[in-house]
Amino acid sequence: MSIANKLDWKTYESITKYIYETLGKQSGVTIKGYGSNCKVKGKSGTSHQIDVLTTHSDGIHSYETAIECKYWKKKVNKDVVMKVSSIIEDTGISKGVIVTKSGFTKDGLEYAKFKNIGLVELREPTDKDHESTPKEIEIATLQINLNIRATRPKLLQINLGNNRNLDVQDEFDLFNYFILLREGKRVPFYDYVTDFRLDIADQKEVDIEITKSYKLPESYLFRRGISESIRFDEVTITGKLTQNDYSKGLEFTLVDKVWLLMKSIFEERTFSFSENGLIIEHKKI
Incomplete structure (x- = not known):
């Protein structure tokens, strides 16, 4: 089964968070909150749920952006834009962005432009898209006598105590798991995986196993679509930074399949998101 076929609204929200977190890292953008527990109280006294809330600072002031995710089959209309606009006004959040997979109606586009609400399409590519964007992302072209070594974090084991290991065939399967904490808070399991992967990425030495416990x-621990749960008190993740040597005597190209396209309507920027989490921007020539 294709990874794309496993996409649902919850995974869509998590992927949106991942993309904005990854793209914003170099410019100082961080994720302040996301999901059902991310709420901001407005001047009206009303609390508003924000799907993804980012923040960044220019050294003097801090700015927040509220991102609304709509995993809808229908196009987003001006009613949704009006809702986001009113939340921005009530909370004092600097910017609003709506991310959807099915595009926007004409009145939605017009009203968003008037209210300075960002509009983004995040969806699977079509054959028409591939006329201007590739089906695969080119990672690198390796030529004769080139020494290419790629480093990346690798998960080795996820242990829930009492010799219980979480067995997943594909790391994206972890998007289907969530943790219900003692105080009743529901947290995506992938939050802990992301935190661990970032720790591994900071390591300088490869093939050194690192273990971190939460x-x-x-x-x-619950899996989406399955009623059974696993009771645990601690999760321990083990991994390492791996390095692959792609040096060869022949020329070849490393590619990754494009899974999703992300198009910013007003800024006219297009990104490809691969099945393995690689993000590239397609620059206009």
């Missing part, structure tokens, strides 16, 4: 007393 104490989560009286918690339960």
Whole structure:
């Protein structure tokens, strides 16, 4: 089964968070909150749920951006834009962005432009898209006598205590898991995986196993679509920074399949998101 076929609204929201977190890292953008527990209280006294809330600073002031995710089959209309606009006005958040897979109606586009709300399409590519964007992302072209070594974090084991290992065939399967904490808070399991991967990426030496434990007393692990749960108190993740040597005597190209396209409507920027999490921007020539 294709990874794309596993996409649902919750995974869509997590991927949106991942993309904005990755793209914003170099410019100082961080994720302040996301999901059902991310709420901001407005001047009206009303609390508003924000799908993804980012923040960045220019050294003097801090600016927040509220991102609304709509995993809809229909186009987003001006009613959704009006809702986001009113939340921005009530909370004092600097910027609003709507991310959807099915595009926007004409009135939605017009009203968003008037209210300075960013509009983004995040969806699977079509054959028409591939007329201007490739089906695959070219990672590198390796030529004769080139020494190419690629480093990346690799998960080796996820242990829930009592010799219970979480067995997943593909790391993207982890998007389907969430943790119910003792205080009742529901947290995507991939949050801990992302935190661990960032720790590994900071390491300088390859093939050195690193283990990190997260104490989560009286918690339960659930998988989407399955009613059974696993009771645990601590999750321990083991991994390492790996390095692959792609040096060869023949020329060849490393590619990764394009999974999703991300198009910013007003800024006219297009990004490709690969099945393995690689993000590239397609620059206009």
